[in-house]
Amino acid sequence: MILQDLWPALEHMPFALAVRQSDLLFPWIESVHVLAIVLVVGTVFIVDLRLLGLASRGRPVTQLAREVLPYTWAAYGLAACTGFLLFSSSAVSYVNDLPFRLKMLTMAMAGMNMLVFHFVSYRGVARWDRSARPPLGARTAAGISMACWVAIVVFGRWVGFSLN
Amino acid sequence: MSALDSLTPFINWLAHTRVSQTIGDIAWLTPAVQSVHILAIAVVMSGVLMLDLRLLSVLGRDQTTAQFAGRYLPWVWWSLLILLATGAILIVSEPKRSLENPVFVLKMGLLLIASALALLVQQTLHRDQLYWEAPARRLAARAVALSSLAVWACIVFAGRWIAYSQG
Numbered sequence: 001m002i003l004q005d006l007w008p009a010l011e012h013m014p015f016a017l018a019v020r021q022s023d024l025l026f027p028w029i030e031s032v033h034v035l036a037i038v039l040v041v042g043t044v045f046i047v048d049l050r051l052l053g054l055a056s057r058g059r060p061v062t063q064l065a066r067e068v069l070p071y072t073w074a075a076y077g078l079a080a081c082t083g084f085l086l087f088s089s090s091a092v093s094y095v096n097d098l099p100f101r102l103k104m105l106t107m108a109m110a111g112m113n114m115l116v117f118h119f120v121s122y123r124g125v126a127r128w129d130r131s132a133r134p135p136l137g138a139r140t141a142a143g144i145s146m147a148c149w150v151a152i153v154v155f156g157r158w159v160g161f162s163l164n
Numbered sequence: 165m166s167a168l169d170s171l172t173p174f175i176n177w178l179a180h181t182r183v184s185q186t187i188g189d190i191a192w193l194t195p196a197v198q199s200v201h202i203l204a205i206a207v208v209m210s211g212v213l214m215l216d217l218r219l220l221s222v223l224g225r226d227q228t229t230a231q232f233a234g235r236y237l238p239w240v241w242w243s244l245l246i247l248l249a250t251g252a253i254l255i256v257s258e259p260k261r262s263l264e265n266p267v268f269v270l271k272m273g274l275l276l277i278a279s280a281l282a283l284l285v286q287q288t289l290h291r292d293q294l295y296w297e298a299p300a301r302r303l304a305a306r307a308v309a310l311s312s313l314a315v316w317a318c319i320v321f322a323g324r325w326i327a328y329s330q331g
């Protein structure tokens with residue numbers, strides 16, 4: 001399969017070699033990665049807790065989403081870029097690492113959950129924008145989202161133990 | 165380093181207690197506690213981010229800073245409690261890793277500064293709900309918000325660097 005040639009090739013890209021061979025690059029990029037993930041998870045939780053009716057109940061959902069989610073996406077972009085750099089430095093090992101695979105799988109699940117929420121429940125947001133307790137569909141999506149992000153953090157930390 | 169050296173007998177005693185060795189023996193416990201620690205810092209960081217962005221007047225100008233503080237600071241304080249509890253477990257399981265580590269000491273110093281800034285915002289708002297709305301305090305609000313964000317970011321960085329700065 002072509003992917004099997006892709007990972008070793010990625011490892012030999014100049015930037016991947018630079019991250020692997022430097023004593024300082026990996027920890028610095030990893031620090032930015034942790035900071036970015038922390039911001040993604042925390043800001044996602046702010047919106048999820050609102051959808052669950054557990055926080056910011058007096059604030060319209062659309063307004064809260066508008067003021068929080070731009071920071072989520074900015075942090076997500078930073079987490080993806082730094083994550084890719086860390087991944088490239090030992091691509092073959094990461095691809096074969098169970099917690100890393102579970103982390104990627106859970107991220108895909110979080111993404112799909114978000115898409116379903118966006119195109120199904122969120123379409124009718126005008127009806128429950130100011131509701132302290134949004135409908136079941138929205139609460140379910142928020143619960144799944146929080147569970148996914150908790151799992152992503154757990155798997156991410158586990159990668160650090162299984163790979164070294 | 166002399167202040168750190170004086171801790172050595174305590175660190176040795178702690179490392180040999182049964183509770184320390186028990187935590188160390190359960191392989192999954194350390195990553196599990198670290199995961200809870202990271203989730204709690206996620207709540208603290210994003211709560212602080214929202215409050216500081218309001219102090220900077222970047223968002224939420226339809227609400228007062230006091231309303232933002234009321235929404236976010238309780239989550240910050242409770243999560244900080246979880247951070248201290250999980251942090252304490254991690255220290256007990258591997259006392260040398262943190263207590264003999266200058267980056268850990270730096271992290272604790274930064275934590276005091278960051279907490280003091282959050283407390284300052286809370287206490288001023290407690291006395292006067294519109295304290296930070298005054299135009300004359302625009303510059304002070306900006307200084308408090310930017311230093312708070314910078315210090316919390318440094319705390320996250322220091323947390324990761326504890327793993328890399330062991331002698």
